[in-house]
Amino acid sequence: MALVSAAAIGYEVLLMRLLSIIHWHHFAYMVISLALLGYGVSGTFVALARRRLQKRFAGSYMVSALAFCIAMPVCFLVAQRIPFNALQLVWEPGQLLFLSALYLLFFVPFFFAATCIGLALTRFSEIAGRIYAFDLVGAGCGALLVIAALFVMAPQNGLRLLAACALLAALMMVTEVTRTRSQLVFTGAAAAALSALLLTLPGHWLSLRLSPFKGLSQTLAVVDTQLLGEYSNPLGQLSVVASPTIPxxxxPGLSLNATHGPPEQLAVFTDGDGLSVVTRYDGALEPLNYLGATTAAAPYHLLHSPRVLILGAGGGQDVLQARYHGASHIDAVELNPLMIDLLTGPYAEFAGRLYDAKDTRVHVGEARAFIANSTEHYDLIHMALLDSAAAASAGVQALSESYIYTIEAIDAYLERLAPGGILAITRWLKLPPRDSLKLFATAIEALRRSAVHEPGRRLILLRGWNTTTLLVGNRDFTAAELDRLREFCRARSFDVVYVPGMRNDEANRYNLLDRAYFSHGAMQLLQRRDEFIERYKFHIAPASDDSPYFFHFFKWRALPELLAMREQGGAALIEWGYLIVLATLLQALVAGGLLILLPLTITGRTVFGRTGLRMSGYFFALGLAFLFLEIAFIQKLVLFLGHPLYAVTVVLSGFLVFAGLGSGLVSARLAKRPPDARALTVKPAVSAILFLCVAYLLTLPGILPLMIGWPEPVKVALALILIAPLAFCMGMPFPLGLARVQAWARDFVPWAWGVNGFASVLSAALATLLAIEFGFTVLMAAGAALYFLASLMLPR
Amino acid sequence: MNYFVSFCLCVPALLVTALASADDAQFAQRRAEMVALIEDDVRRTAQYTGLGRFDKRVMDVMADVPRHRFVPVDRADAAYENRPLPIGYGQTISQPYIVALMTELLGVTEGDVVLEIGTGSGYQAAVLAALVSRVYSIEIIEPLQRQAGLRLADLGYHNVTTRLADGYYGWAEHAPFDAIAVTAAASHVPPPLIAQLRPGGRMVIPVGGRFTVQQLLLIEKNADGSLVTRQVLPVRFVPLTGEH
Incomplete structure (x- = not known):
């Protein structure tokens, strides 16, 4: 049972990885969210076929587990053949058919996995809580297993591992199913054959077929390009490519006045896209002249031999830029250790041992965590183009939380600046302006919070034709600095968007727009911020740690206008990320209603009436609330733990395991004492949940920042200690409710399961929408309120 | 006997020609509809692109170039819809509206020599070929270059020369160019291309994703060699409410 749950959640995590590589991360999110409907639908199926299935419980379980085992790789293989192109959705509604086919395909394995769980739950309904506990603990371990596996194997090979788990689960039923020795031998031989097949499945069958529109695919179509190596870990798959004929x-952002481009480079693609480069460096600075002709070079013209902190060092372009401009010391922070391994290992010579230089220190870590732990002060903190141009232009990152562009983040960076220091952030230019103005508004807010009365005196914004660079000083910029900046821009034909004391005629000189949108926006943000943000057709209000959706620019108001002008260029301006979450929610609502609830209703396998409705409300509220709290809590701890991947894994696994233990405790107590419906109360558990939520909401924002500098293992332990009581209590209401249902009307169990599954599918998308609109604090409060509501609904 | 053989051979040929003409007539009708659609778009975006109407020559060429011959056979039906289409190798044929807008922004005249970077299916080259004296087009994906070269020759665009090469360096032997069309944006504008642009010449680069153009970068080289760049939003959209 635990093996099936482990494989199911492992498959979910693995699919997210695989689909992110083949397609794009946001579509992976949508496909998987919908595929999880398989869980709910299976509940309905088990309910409808219960009597027949229960007669042959062991056989049905084994067949389901085997089907799950086979479906995992097979569905993936078939899905790779479906020519879905996410980029064409806007033009070609027919792509929806391919998308639906993907939903259906990935629905299958989850359906079989859930059927195993549903079968066990109905067969052993008297110990449902215990089964639920194994389900949760297994799921928690499955998430950990896959993340660990992704460190040592290519993601596609993870399919073999998970299929083996499911096969093992099926084999555990062998002794139940087989009655004679020959049957046992036959089953054993069949299992051995299946295992052999899994292990020997040709590698090229499983090899990933990337969308032809991803950067890596397009690059490899160019003559003489050569894939030098592929390196993978749970953070992503890095592909290193050389292109000797067409280098x-x-x-990015190179001035049109530049007479030279960069020297030889190797391309590094992350998940088949998101290009970064490793530039050949032999110690000579002259080939690096181009690095002085980008907007990102601006701060170096205001500082002399600065101590530099580079956040998001990637392939080392920014480190080279710092070196080119005579930085006296460089600290470079990179999230993905594989990237650093490339530059200190196989490509170290090519990169001129850039990361081994004595004035350069490289740190693996997340930007905010590094800043929080650091005690050093820098003359320049530099962040340039951390996301790919493709992702930025597609507007699909709205779903991604980013703690590096929030008000609190800017504040933290400014605190680490030495007197006279500068924070410099370069981003892709979008038209009409979005990122640059949102960042400008964020910096204004951060400065205001630090009691800077005239933030405008500490801000500079400039733009080329495809990049913008924001400079934030920790003191007012001097007249001499502004003169140097103006000269820097003039020599490179960059436009000054904003400098303190700027004249109107300084704006929009070189890269002409029909109006000075950028300068106008910056001035308005300084003078009439709230009104401007309200009137602007994109969402440019600053992001905060509580709602860290910097890439969320979507406003409902602009949508009809942009859709109407879709064919006249409007399509490029639609921010799809938000719409994708919404589409996921609507699809889940319709598909879940049709596939889970309707069949149960029309076959009369439910009990309505007042009690039935209250029971339904109870399980629906629990389905929503569990994920609300889980997601809010994970996000509250992501920043604290400092590494999104490990944080999510640890917190998610912890949540599931502790919830499983809570459920197990309920089950054990119920087993000791025959269920008396009246004695089964959820009030203590819900009261504890409410108490913990309120306590955490009130204390964590104050306490966690104080402990952020503690060693990682201690922080992980602390996070688990915080999670344990909350998750433990959250594991209780479901089995308690189920026991109440058992005592009241056994036939209601599948319906309760179905309603809960339905709510869980809705919950993921709904939680994201709530967090985008209102923040995690509200999400947590909503989760707690739903638990309270649930406790009121459970009939007495 | 000979007459009979000739007759037998001629009938199918005539039939094929007749069917092709019927086919062409049908596509011509759809092409006219596409042009009407573009003209409508142009009127609506006039205030923002600064172009009240496109040059009649450009629109005439758009009405004349058989776009359905530049898309994969299974996509021919969609050729005259105002949208980009995939042509294989992760590349696309641009939306007709964007092709017309780019051609218009290039401001070419009859005697001009034009360089195109990124031949793709050859459609943009064909449109330009009908307006200028000579088009040089460079493609880096070998099968696309080969197919486009054959297609353009087959359709009679003899003033287009294609080659498989690195577009970054332009085509120095035929420089300077009166106009340069770069069909996909790189991280920066290659300095050699700017050098190969004749004073008074124009370069246009669409910026954005494969299926959605975010802006068109128009670079004009003044007589003194200085550069002016304009960033043209292809859509009628002002980011502030209450402003039109």
């Missing part, structure tokens, strides 16, 4: 020349 890479990655120099």
């Amino acid at each position: 890479f020349r990655y120099a």
Whole structure:
């Protein structure tokens, strides 16, 4: 049972990885959310076929587990053949058919996995709580297992591992199913054959077929390109490509006045897209002249031999830029250790041992965590183009939380600046302006919170034709600095968007727009911020740690206008990320209603009436609330733990395991004492949940920042200690409710399961929408309120 | 006997020609509809692109170039819809509206020599070919270059020369160019291309994703060699409410 749950959640995590590589991360999110409906639908199926299935419980369980085992790789193989192109959805509604086919395909394995669980729950309904506990603990371990596996194997090979788990689960039923020795031998031989097949499945069958529209696919279509190596870990798959005949020349934001491009480069693609480069460096600075001709070079013209902190060092372009400009010391922070391994290992010579230089220190870590732990002060903190141009232009990152562009983040960076220091952030230019103005508004807010009365005196914004660079000083910029900045821009034909004391005629000089949108926006943000943010057709209000959706620019008001002008260029302006979450929610609502609830209703396998409705409300509220709290809590701890992947894994696994233990405790107590419906109260558990939520909401924002500098293992332990009581209590209401249902009307169990599954599917998308609109605090409060509501609904 | 053989051979040929003409007539009708649609778009975006109407020559060429011959056979039916289409190798044929807008922004005249970076299916080259004296087009994906070269020759665009090469360096032997069309944006504008642009010439680069153009970068080289760049939003959209 635990093996099936482990494989199911493992498959979910693995699919997220695989689909992110083949397609894009946001579509992976949508496909998987919908595929999880398989869980709910299976509940309905088990309810409808219960009597027949229970007669042959062991056989049905074994067949389901085997089907799950086979479906995992097979569905993935078939899905790779479906020519879905996410980028064409806007033009070609027919792509929806392919998308639906993907939903259906991935629905299958989850359906079989859930059927195993549903079968066990109905067969052993008297110990449902215990089964639920194994389900949760297994799921928690499954998430950990897959993340660990992704460190040592290519993601596609993870399919073999998970299929083996499911096969093992099926084999555990062998002794129940087989009655004679020959049957046992036959089953054993069949299992051995299946295992052999899994292990020997040709590698090229499983090899990933990337969308032809991803950067890596397009690059490999160019003559003489050569894939030098592929490196994978749970953070992503890095592909290193050389192109000797038609060299890479990655120099974003390069001035049109530049006479030279970059020297030889190797391309590094993350998940088949998101290009970064490793530039050949032999110690000579002259080939790096191009690095002085980008907007990101601006701060170096205001500082002399600065101590530099580079956040998001990637392939080392920014480190080279710092070196080119005579930085006296460089600290470079990179999230993905694989990237650093590339530059200190196989490509170290090519990169001129850039990361081994004595004035350079490289740190693996997340930007905010590094800043929080650091005690050093820097003359320049530099962040440039951390997301790919493709992702930025597609507007699909709205779903991604980012703690590096929030008000609190800017505040934290400014605190680490030495006197006279500068924070410099370079981003892709979007038209009409979005990122740059949102960042400008964020910096204004951060400065205001630090009691800077005239933030405008500490801000500079400039733009080329495809990048913008924001400079934030920790003191007012001097007249001499502004003169140097103006000269820097003039020599490179960059436009000054905002400098303190700027004249109107300084704006929009070189890269002409029909109006000075950028300068106008910056001035308005300084003078009439709230009114401007309200009137602007994109969402440019600053992001905060509580709602860290910097990439969320969507406003409902602009949608009809943009959709109407879709064919006249409007399609590029639609921010799809938000719409994808909404589409996921609506699809889940319709599909869940049709596939889970309707069949149960029309076959009369439910009991309505006042009690039935209250029971339904109870399980629905629990389905929503569990994920609300889980997601809010994970996000509250992501920043604290400092590494999104490990944080999510640890917190998610912890949540599931402790919830499983809570459920197990309920089950054990119920087993000791025959269920008396009246004695089964959820009030203590719900009261504890409410108490813990309120306590955490009130204390964590104050306490966690104080402990953020503690060693990682201690922080993980602390996070688990915080999670344990909450998750433990959250594991109780479901089995308690189920026991109440058992005592009241056994036929209601599948319906309760179905309603809960339905709510869980809705919950993931709904939680994201709530967090985007109102923040995690509200999400947590909503989760707690739902638990309270549930406790009121459970009939006495 | 000979007459009979000739007759037998001619009948199918005539039939094929007749069917092709019927086919062409049907596509011509759809092409006219597409042009009407573009003209409508142009009127609506006039205030923002600064172009009240496109040059009649450009629109005439758009009405004349058989776009359905530049898309994969199974996509021919969609050729005249105002949208981009995939042509294989992760590349696309641009939306007709964007092709017309780019051609218009290039401001070409009859005697001009034009360089195109990124031949793709050859459609943009064909449109330009009908307006200028010579088009040089460079493609880096070998099968696309080969197919486009054959297609353009087959359709009679003899003033287009394609080659498989690195577009970054332009085509120095035929420089300077009166106009340069770059069909996909790189991280920066290659300095050699700017060098190969004749004073008074124009370069246009669409910026954005494969299926959605975010802006068009128009670079104009003044007589003194200085550059002016304009960033043209292809859509009628002002980011502030209450402003039109």
